[in-house]
Amino acid sequence: MIMQEDREVTIYDIAKYLNISAATVSRGLKNNPMISKQTRKKISDAANLLGYQSNTFASSLRSRQTHTLGVLVPRLNSHFMSSALAGMENAANAHGYNLIIAQSLEEVEKEKRNVLTMYNKRVDGLLISLSANATDIAHLEPFFKRKIPVVFFDRVHPHAESTAVGIDNYDAAYQITQHLIAQGCKRILHLGGNLLRNVYAERFRGYKKALKEHRLPFSASLHLVSNLSEQAGAEAARYILELPPAQRPDAVFSANDTAAVYCMLALQAAGLRIPEDIAFAGFNNDPISKVIAPNLTTMNYSGEAVGHTAVSHLINHLKGTSALYDTNAITLRADLIIRASSLKRGAS
Amino acid sequence: MIMQEDREVTIYDIAKYLNISAATVSRGLKNNPMISKQTRKKISDAANLLGYQSNTFASSLRSRQTHTLGVLVPRLNSHFMSSALAGMENAANAHGYNLIIAQSLEEVEKEKRNVLTMYNKRVDGLLISLSANATDIAHLEPFFKRKIPVVFFDRVHPHAESTAVGIDNYDAAYQITQHLIAQGCKRILHLGGNLLRNVYAERFRGYKKALKEHRLPFSASLHLVSNLSEQAGAEAARYILELPPAQRPDAVFSANDTAAVYCMLALQAAGLRIPEDIAFAGFNNDPISKVIAPNLTTMNYSGEAVGHTAVSHLINHLKGTSALYDTNAITLRADLIIRASSLKRGAS
DNA sequence: TTGTACGCGTTATCAG
């Protein structure tokens, strides 16, 4: 048990000390221009002297503002997510906001509980990237009902009154697939994620569009769905190796770099050459993509930018200072990075 | 500006609705056994019906407990840190605690500001990994003074009333260096970090101890200090290549995997063979260490475990349920993972 | 088992 220390120093202590009212102290502490410069100085000095530290929730209780944003993500430990968090923290800090962070571990139930916790903490806004198998956003109703702004990022969901921050996954996947086709690939396997999530559904759509445009047949046997983990990548390799030679793909487009890399490693271990026997492209520009040999062609977009944009937008909305307050979707750029893993015919 | 919605539903609304007192509602909501089972049921039903959601800071204001822990790290976006955060979130969530997270970006000033913010939010405890060039922990005084528990993790600092969670960096570095020596390496370069931080100082000490034990000379020209970034790794490679052949190291022990890997890549690009010309060992078991060719020998320890342990310990302390409340240091295990990058003479 | 009454530290409102 922690001992209860002596009472904390409050604005009343400062008031008493200076023989002024607590109201004046409160105002002075926030540099309210109504208070004379000298009084403000006196208050500030006394605060330091007495070791005063404001009590955020007493303030929140009264002002109905917590200056805290809730962040809810599927997992904290991926390169993209931690970059996004870093970007969020930067933006939040710059505006005097704090972040309260939780992960759903891809479990809808945990996501629901965390949403409620965030609500109970009365966050001023919520940033969320949905868990893999959430089918709807009914659990966000408490926020919608009270018009507390919600910003979806990365794994978004359509909602009239919320903003979505992400990239054009459809176009990105289209570009990647086209690039592989331009390299002469004709049987391109797609290593995809759960189609409930827009990011994976759209990457799959973009892939199919490119195939169609080039009159390449799409076959369900060339579309694997998984959680895109290291294991999933290795399993995909086993799947490929067990395919009859005639049906073997000559390229793989993976919806993330992790699965791509571990698929590559397993295929290489089995004696296949990359890109000669099978070309590879991933997604995310994860650090491992430029360490693997050959380097992995991938789609680059900045997690930091996504996070920073999402928070900046949210805070602008809260402060009502942005004309963007009713923007419904923010699409950040993503660039194809062509590396050796997909270059069947010399440099590009 | 966000419109102020209708007042929130409070325990008073529930009380009025059921013709009972707010106190009873308050107690019933927390399943206080003093309240009869049926009353509790009625309260719970009414709460659901009216859409009641508890207001955490009204509660915190009264109870002086926030059930929130502050987490302050140098950077959010490294593999180790995001794993540690994931472990912390797990442990916290399991005990009904929340995490408020900020990064110092290695700047002492930002660290100080964040510490104060955490204090003002009245976190129940603080978890901190110090920024690279913090020379003391005077800025934690507000916490110490009010006996709010502080737990250092990874980059720790001695303090009588705080706990430190980490690994034995001294021994780990000693093991790594010894392994390199056993492989026949005689001139081992150490790519180290800022010596103000225990993790780097101890890894350096362990390295020197191994050298000394094997009567290998230590030379300042074999100790590079940097921020261990990708660039720093590449620069180290340049440094090595510019050394007169006779002075070139035959091994590199880097205090993290990132610098090791980018040093390897640059040396390989210059035509050096690893491990034949120069052996490598890193630290952290970062994902890139098992993707680089040849795979990087490294020290494995779980960020998740560090984070989970730190939070569990802190919460146990808060709840006063642990005999460990006065433990001053928790050392987790770290294992040498020997991979091809350091094997000069066949498999081990 | 339940109700009464007050206070946690701050800010908003309304006077002066």
Place this chain on the structure above:
DNA sequence: CTGATAACGCGTACAA
């Protein structure tokens, strides 16, 4: 420019 006073929503002695 400053002060008095009443909330904000909840928890807890104390009384019943």
